[in-house]
Amino acid sequence: MVRGERVENDGIVERDAYEALCRGEAPKVDPSEEKLLYCYLKMDRPFLRLAPIKVEILRLDPLAVLFKEVMSEEEMEVIKTAAIPKLERATVKAGDGSTVTVDYRISKR
Structure with a gap:
């Protein structure tokens, strides 16, 4: 677990x-x-x-x-493009002490 x-x-x-x-x-x-x-x-x-x-x-x-309408679509794309390379799937500790990558969390690199 x-x-x-x-x-x-x-x-x-x-x-x-x-x-x-x-x-x-x-x-x-x-x-x-x-x-x-x-x-x-x-x-x-x-x-x-x-x-x-x-x-x-x-x-x-x-x-x-x-x-609503705080940013334009173009502004949102700029932010996403800048952020995506800095994000990765998070890891959590498994019961045996090892780390496991999970799909329900994201963390910064």
Whole structure:
């Protein structure tokens, strides 16, 4: 058995919601909470008055927000191109003391 192995369905709702958002999936929202969700333009800093950030409240508890149109597709590609060579699959310790590469974690080189 690998120590640090990912435990599925461990009942941690916040982590499940967080991971679903990371995968781009919309979280399940209680119908009573749904009417409280909204979108707004974030303009609380001087430079944001010229280019406000679009914010969508996806979930209130735990709070989950989505910032929209913060970067262009080209800017995202530049960041990904710079980051990918610096990332690798993470290793965890197995029960016998050896290290095992896992597909559910990524670390910096």
